Amino acid sequence: MRAAAEQAAQALRDEILSGAIPSGARLGEAELAGRLSVSRTPIREALSRLAAEGLVEIQPNRGARVASWSSEQLRDIFELRLRLEPYAVRQAVPNLDAEQIAELDELAAEMMRVGKPGRNQNLAAIVELNRRFHGLFIDAAGSPPLAQALRGVTHAAVVTQNFHDYAPAALLRSLHHHVEMVAAARAGAGEWAEAIMRAHLYNARATMIGHGPEEAGAQEATTGRGSEGAGAQEATTGRGSEGAGAQEATTGHATTMGVRA
């Protein structure tokens, strides 16, 4: 897979993560092919890749849609992140060189800048910055299997984590966590960074899906629980999508994207 397919995948990734294409929206192959000026073949390739990353869901003979997550799945995702990401950060800290720490510093600072309440608060920009921030730590952990396991859920969660639902106080906490994490990394204190990451995730989870692990009364007697069948229940989110006018959609931030129920 190269040039066309990779490019198409990246374009779609950006559009999805930025919210230009709302979650649940249908992704017709012909439409995408026309819009991105490539054939359907690389489009299919790209959709496969994004499906593997968890960004889109493919149903046989029925096309692809932008993925969406139930609040239950969201709980699962955070449970997973809590189990892996603090560990990843601890492993990463000793591996970080000066350049990487500088980049983390820059990212954290930039997020503080664009996230500061008031006008010209650019929440959409945070999504991408945040993704790079977490991604840098994950890569630096130096464990490809760990990175692969986390990629999907950070993508997924980050998309959902559209920061629009953040209460101002929680958002500020989150941004300060980033800064503190950089400080911990610079000090070479892996366990410090790990602790902050854990707090970071708890904070995010609390705003995302009511707080607490809800450990008790969790099973609620869902008998078999048929593995993982496609659970996209008619999420046809607007978007008439006549002609090739997808440009102006880029500006509109989706408000409650990702969360299904």
Added chain:
Amino acid sequence: MRAAAEQAAQALRDEILSGAIPSGARLGEAELAGRLSVSRTPIREALSRLAAEGLVEIQPNRGARVASWSSEQLRDIFELRLRLEPYAVRQAVPNLDAEQIAELDELAAEMMRVGKPGRNQNLAAIVELNRRFHGLFIDAAGSPPLAQALRGVTHAAVVTQNFHDYAPAALLRSLHHHVEMVAAARAGAGEWAEAIMRAHLYNARATMIGHGPEEAGAQEATTGRGSEGAGAQEATTGRGSEGAGAQEATTGHATTMGVRA
């Protein structure tokens, strides 16, 4: 993706997991297409899927190979499994119904049968049984994100875990773990099952890659560590592969498959 592609993916998965196709072997699209009697298109689709699962590695413009893991990656994989799979088992236990427990029982018993030392010890069969055993627990945990994260590493590890390297005593321990896990599940004792799974993984890791976490002296100053570039360093494992004579290869168990360095 359906019929042809799914079928091709399953066929390749089986051949890889059973060891019929040795790790590191090249997977030419044309050859596979001819052998499985489908076009190259579904083959590419299948390879993409398997790459997402971590079973094959794709290098742009250079084709696909059966994945192989360095002993360092193997350590990473077990670190990941240790972090996720015991938890998965604990979550799964309350969800298991009688039928599933019966199936687990059957699988554990069957593994004891075919794994018992002596002649007609069928090690190849254990790989598949073991995969189903672990997979059943993982699915029953009821967390699609968790399942996806684990799928890759259990696949990978199970492939490597070809049981040929097991010392007889370690293999027996492993088989007894399965039986005990079923007992714990039947008793509804999630924490018991969790503990056994943890021991199970430690035991596997010890035979796989020298024991111990090797926590100290782990960083060994690998400076940048360029994210995740393709690190398949000429693993051209024999297999002249003239003509379409891939049938007889099905019988030969690869002896030290998966482990690269």
Added chain:
DNA sequence: TCACGAAAAGTTGTATGCAATCCTTGCCAT
């Protein structure tokens, strides 16, 4: 003899055409 380079063969990447499946719309019977 070795190194460098170019051509050729083989393989992957992309585009397009056709077949199969699914969804929609309209009609008919109850």
Added chain:
DNA sequence: ATGGCAAGGATTGCATACAACTTTTCGTGA
């Protein structure tokens, strides 16, 4: 009026043809 059914349209899945890249091989010159 509502439910079921069939035909049409639209979309996905697969196959094949062509283009681009990579690797190998053979030849030439130092």
